[in-house]
Amino acid sequence: MNRQPLNFLRGYRSSPFSGWVAGAVALGLLIALPAFAGMFAQFDNPERLGAMVHVTTTNGFTLRWAEKRSATNTGLDLVFIHGSPGGAGVWASQFKAPYPGASLYAYDRPGFGLSLPVGNQPHLRGQVDALMVLLARATTNRVLLVGHSYGSPIALLAALEHPDQIGGVLLIGGDVDPAQENPWFVQYFFGWRATSWLLPRALRQCNREMLSARADLVQMQTQFARLAVPVVMLHGDHDPLVPVENVAWFEQQLAALGKANLFAKIILPGVNHFIPWEHPGEVERGIRLLINMAAGPGGASDTQIRP
Numbered sequence: 001m002n003r004q005p006l007n008f009l010r011g012y013r014s015s016p017f018s019g020w021v022a023g024a025v026a027l028g029l030l031i032a033l034p035a036f037a038g039m040f041a042q043f044d045n046p047e048r049l050g051a052m053v054h055v056t057t058t059n060g061f062t063l064r065w066a067e068k069r070s071a072t073n074t075g076l077d078l079v080f081i082h083g084s085p086g087g088a089g090v091w092a093s094q095f096k097a098p099y100p101g102a103s104l105y106a107y108d109r110p111g112f113g114l115s116l117p118v119g120n121q122p123h124l125r126g127q128v129d130a131l132m133v134l135l136a137r138a139t140t141n142r143v144l145l146v147g148h149s150y151g152s153p154i155a156l157l158a159a160l161e162h163p164d165q166i167g168g169v170l171l172i173g174g175d176v177d178p179a180q181e182n183p184w185f186v187q188y189f190f191g192w193r194a195t196s197w198l199l200p201r202a203l204r205q206c207n208r209e210m211l212s213a214r215a216d217l218v219q220m221q222t223q224f225a226r227l228a229v230p231v232v233m234l235h236g237d238h239d240p241l242v243p244v245e246n247v248a249w250f251e252q253q254l255a256a257l258g259k260a261n262l263f264a265k266i267i268l269p270g271v272n273h274f275i276p277w278e279h280p281g282e283v284e285r286g287i288r289l290l291i292n293m294a295a296g297p298g299g300a301s302d303t304q305i306r307p
Contacts, residue, residue, distance in 0.1 A: 009139040016132045040246040044087025047105060056137050057116060061130045064109035064114035067138060074101030077141045083149025087113040093280035124216040127154045135165060141253055144290055148276050157220050162217060163228040168294040170286045172234045173242050173273045177249040178217040225257050230293035234286040236271030264289060
């Protein structure tokens with residue numbers, strides 16, 4: 001999850017003055033966040049993708065999405081799901097990458113950019129419903145999902161529930177372990193109805209997602225036995241926002257269920273959370289590994305890949 005606006009406060013947890021420090025930082029955030037939100041918004045805009053941009057309204061959702069269709073149409077579709085906060089535009093590097101025969105799609109998740117609804121307490125379930133609306137509107141192919149941060153559990157839950165439509169998922173810096181979700185008090189403070197308006201819209205939605213994440217991940221864990229498609233986890237071992245321990249935890253969960261053959265991981269030494277735009281070549285490597293695994297026997301043989 002893209003927690004840079006709020007969760008850098010984690011470093012103050014052990015201080016005896018943490019309450020005062022958090023309060024002072026929170027006051028500073030109130031002053032600075034609107035400016036930062038405006039700066040980040042330019043990178044979220046799907047116009048950066050150099051692709052056709054559409055807005056569709058159906059089944060209670062309004063979604064803004066971008067598509068880059070392949071002229072050769074081999075039946076391979078890649079759908080990119082951004083983190084929190086974020087927008088379709090964060091995938092600009094991936095839309096420039098050569099994936100011959102693949103059509104590419106990215107969208108603003110509900111609550112971000114021009115996508116709706118907003119204001120209600122978000123959950124993974126609602127995000128998966130929105131994703132399936134997009135797939136029904138944009139493609140008839142079985143797709144591979146690429147999720148970053150909070151987009152990762154959305155991708156994983158969709159794969160658990162819709163293996164007939166989703167052929168595999170790449171989780172980049174993804175949250176899967178409920179035990180790793182420990183919001184700060186300041187996040188609860190901004191989660192109250194009386195105070196949430198103090199945050200810009202994207203950060204308000206981000207905070208709501210962070211507060212509901214743990215319960216959603218607990219619920220998703222009960223469905224791991226249903227996994228029927230390959231999962232690749234791409235993670236930096238210096239990720240300060242989503243600990244790399246998520247990878248080992250998920251690997252152990254699948255091994256206990258006899259599903260180790262559906263799992264592969266790429267651990268990047270010295271790399272942080274922002275892999276899609278700082279290390280796009282590694283994202284391409286992860287996608288190609290997923291494509292090989294989704295193709296069946298003869299794909300990936302090594303479950304651990306390092307540079």
